Amino acid sequence: MYVAVKGGERAIENAHAWLAEERRGDTSVAELSIAQIREQLSLAVNRVMAEGSLFDPDLAALAIKQSRGDLIEAIFLIRAYRTTLPRFGASLPVETGDMACDRRISATFKDAPGGQVLGPTFDYTHRLLDFKLAAEGEVAPAAEGTPREEATPHITEFLQGEDVIQREPVGEAVPGDLTREPMEFPADRALRLQSLTRGDEGFILGMAYSTQRGYARNHAFVGELRIGKVAVEMEIPELGFAIEIGELELTECETVNQFQGSKTEPPQFTRGYGLVFGQSERKSIAMALVDRALRWEELGEDNLGAVAQDEEFVLSHSDNIQATGFLEHIKLPHYVDFQSELELVRKLRREAEERTAGYQEAAE
Amino acid sequence: MANEMNIGNSARKAWMGLMASAPEGAMMALWDAVDDRPKFDWLRAPEVGGVMVRGRMAGTGAPFNVGEMTVTRCSLVLKDGTVGHGYVQGRSKPKAEAAALIDALMQTEAADRVQRDVLSPLADQVAQAKTKRAAKAAATKVEFFTMVRGED
Numbered sequence: 001m002y003v004a005v006k007g008g009e010r011a012i013e014n015a016h017a018w019l020a021e022e023r024r025g026d027t028s029v030a031e032l033s034i035a036q037i038r039e040q041l042s043l044a045v046n047r048v049m050a051e052g053s054l055f056d057p058d059l060a061a062l063a064i065k066q067s068r069g070d071l072i073e074a075i076f077l078i079r080a081y082r083t084t085l086p087r088f089g090a091s092l093p094v095e096t097g098d099m100a101c102d103r104r105i106s107a108t109f110k111d112a113p114g115g116q117v118l119g120p121t122f123d124y125t126h127r128l129l130d131f132k133l134a135a136e137g138e139v140a141p142a143a144e145g146t147p148r149e150e151a152t153p154h155i156t157e158f159l160q161g162e163d164v165i166q167r168e169p170v171g172e173a174v175p176g177d178l179t180r181e182p183m184e185f186p187a188d189r190a191l192r193l194q195s196l197t198r199g200d201e202g203f204i205l206g207m208a209y210s211t212q213r214g215y216a217r218n219h220a221f222v223g224e225l226r227i228g229k230v231a232v233e234m235e236i237p238e239l240g241f242a243i244e245i246g247e248l249e250l251t252e253c254e255t256v257n258q259f260q261g262s263k264t265e266p267p268q269f270t271r272g273y274g275l276v277f278g279q280s281e282r283k284s285i286a287m288a289l290v291d292r293a294l295r296w297e298e299l300g301e302d303n304l305g306a307v308a309q310d311e312e313f314v315l316s317h318s319d320n321i322q323a324t325g326f327l328e329h330i331k332l333p334h335y336v337d338f339q340s341e342l343e344l345v346r347k348l349r350r351e352a353e354e355r356t357a358g359y360q361e362a363a364e
Numbered sequence: 365m366a367n368e369m370n371i372g373n374s375a376r377k378a379w380m381g382l383m384a385s386a387p388e389g390a391m392m393a394l395w396d397a398v399d400d401r402p403k404f405d406w407l408r409a410p411e412v413g414g415v416m417v418r419g420r421m422a423g424t425g426a427p428f429n430v431g432e433m434t435v436t437r438c439s440l441v442l443k444d445g446t447v448g449h450g451y452v453q454g455r456s457k458p459k460a461e462a463a464a465l466i467d468a469l470m471q472t473e474a475a476d477r478v479q480r481d482v483l484s485p486l487a488d489q490v491a492q493a494k495t496k497r498a499a500k501a502a503a504t505k506v507e508f509f510t511m512v513r514g515e516d
Contacts, residue, residue: 053431055417056454085414088435093418093427100494102501110508118504145502147495154423168425175428177416189421190428197430228501231381232417232433238449241373244381245415245435246453254422275419277431 023068037061046249046278047071051320052078053179053198055248055277072200072320079321082179092242094230096252096275098151101228103279106155108221108256114152119227155224156254156271165256165269166299185312192294192311193287197276199318201283207293207308207318208286216293216306220272223256227279251276253284257292262300270299290314379470379483382490383463384452390489394482395462402442402474404465410438410450410457436460442468 024031038045038061048060052075060078067073103119106112118124120142159165175190183191196204211218229249233242253274261267272292274284293308307313317323383391414432421428437451438460448468450460469478 050431054414055431055433058454059434082414082432085412085432085434087432088413088415088437090416090429091418091433093420094430096419096423100498102497103504116506117501118506119501120504142500143503144496144499145505147498147502156422168422170424171426173426175418175426177429179416179429179432190426193419193421193428194430231385232415232453233381234415234451236449236451238439239373239376241377243377243384243451245384245451246433247385248417248433250419250430252423271422273422275423275430 023066032065034058034061034065037064043279044069044071046280047201047283048074048078050277050280050283051075051198051200052082054078054082072324076321076324089234091245092233092235094232094248094250096226096230096250097154099226099228099230099250099252101152101226103227104152104224105226106222106224108223109155109158112155112158112224114148117152152226154254156256159223159256159269163268166259166265166271168271183315185315187311187315189291189295189298192315193273193275193291195315195318196287196290197274199287199315200320200323201280201286203318203320204286204290205282207314208289210306211289211293211308216296216304216309218270218272218289218292219258220255220289220292221257222285222288223254223271225251225253225281225285227251227281249278251278251280251284253281253288255285255288255292259299264300270295376467376470380449380451380463380467382483382487383450383459383466386486386490388454388456388459391459391482391486392462394486395466398478398481401465402469404440404442404448404468407439407441407447408437410436410460412436412455412457438464440464440468442472444472446471 038057041061041064042057044064045057045060048063048071049055049057051071052060052063054060059081060074063074063077063081064071066077101114101117101119103121104114104117106116110116156165160167175194176188178191178194183195187195210216212220227249229247231244232246232248234245235242251274255272255274257270257272259265259268259270270292272288272290272295274287274291276284276287290308293306294311294314296303296309303309413435415435416432417430418427419430420426433453434455435451435453436455436457436459437449438457439447439449440461441447446468448464448466448471450462450464450467452459452463466478466482469475470483
């Protein structure tokens with residue numbers, strides 16, 4: 001039986017008013033602007049864009065402000081907004097080989113053409129709190145070198161020349177879209193990648209780490225990691241040709257994995273791939289490791305029963321909005337459900353007590 | 365004739381692409397300084413929507429969906445019948461309108477003036493910002509050197 005309960009309206013209204021006040025915090029402290037969040041908390045903005053699956057830095061910054069910095073709540077806001085947008089179409093695939101790289105490193109080739117470009121990285125910092133940042137101050141301008149004119153080639157191209165790395169199947173098939181059709185298993189690699197790139201960073205990181213620790217071990221090197229801007233082009237029907245409709249910052253990671261060969265494939269290096277909105281380095285490396293682990297079947301590897309090889313497990317649990325929705329709904333009123341459970345437990349207890357009493361009588 | 369069309373298309377592709385991702389502040393500042401705005405009618409009033417961005421598996425393989433981006437588009441027609449389309453990244457309707465008007469004007473005899481006062485300076489600003497970023501990246505390039513021990 002469903003019983004509607006009314007009476008919470010005023011409490012809810014007052015709770016939301018208090019939330020607004022708490023969000024603002026101490027009014028003697030200056031209020032944050034959207035631009036400040038966008039510019040100074042840009043990695044949080046990037047995460048919200050990646051997992052919200054919508055590239056719009058101002059919207060992500062607004063969502064972070066509204067959610068008081070709760071990034072999963074912010075991602076929820078972006079996902080909800082995203083569903084209200086009419087879909088104009090799909091872009092042509094972005095060409096990451098033409099990326100204007102801010103950062104580009106390889107753990108496998110020291111002298112790769114284009115070089116090792118560190119970019120604005122946390123690597124090699126000492127991870128000591130910098131108390132200078134607690135005070136306001138000018139930032140010295142970053143050093144400048146001679147800008148590279150030409151595009152930076154992908155590193156795996158060099159391995160491909162020698163034919164020691166698995167070739168990627170090419171094709172122009174229209175990829176499935178999990179925002180339009182519910183995910184079904186087995187999912188193809190296009191759907192897996194779409195799911196992983198919007199998946200929760202913590203979850204994907206945990207899965208990736210499990211493969212490194214020995215569950216579905218596939219020893220990975222970062223063949224290449226690049227961060228920078230790429231142009232997005234789309235065919236415009238009214239024009240009859242494609243134009244650039246914008247520019248995105250992306251992080252791309254390609255792993256090169258040891259591979260002894262299998263029943264169907266010769267010994268060679270295999271690949272995992274990560275591509276994520278924004279400067280999202282940890283996420284894109286993790287994505288590449290999990291992508292590689294999920295490819296066991298196409299590479300003819302054994303299913304070792306590791307969770308990172310189980311696409312249904314990985315993909316069904318990587319979405320933090322689905323997860324938090326189901327997890328958090330249990331805090332909402334379940335009075336009637338609980339009332340019936342309570343009745344049931346009372347009844348079972350009564351029966352158990354009667355049985356015990358019966359045994360005792362029989363024993364006496 | 366076909367060749368002329370292609371040259372026209374590639375020029376149009378260049379100016380539309382420039383305006384799509386140029387910073388709104390810079391573009392609107394240049395556009396606001398242009399007087400005598402033509403009258404127009406909407407063919408499609410500005411609307412905000414999403415475009416699904418695709419990538420390629422391993423950078424070179426088959427396509428997959430990465431996620432959406434916001435785009436604002438509109439179409440208008442000048443009194444002389446010239447049609448302009450605006451497609452810009454983000455959610456700014458004024459920027460989409462400006463892009464469509466500039467697209468239309470670039471097909472009229474005002475083209476040289478709009479190119480000189482808006483598009484060329486905008487392209488310069490965008491190129492400068494890109495070069496500056498590339499220069500900062502270049503300064504973080506690792507220069508490996510090998511230590512040589514002993515005497516020769």
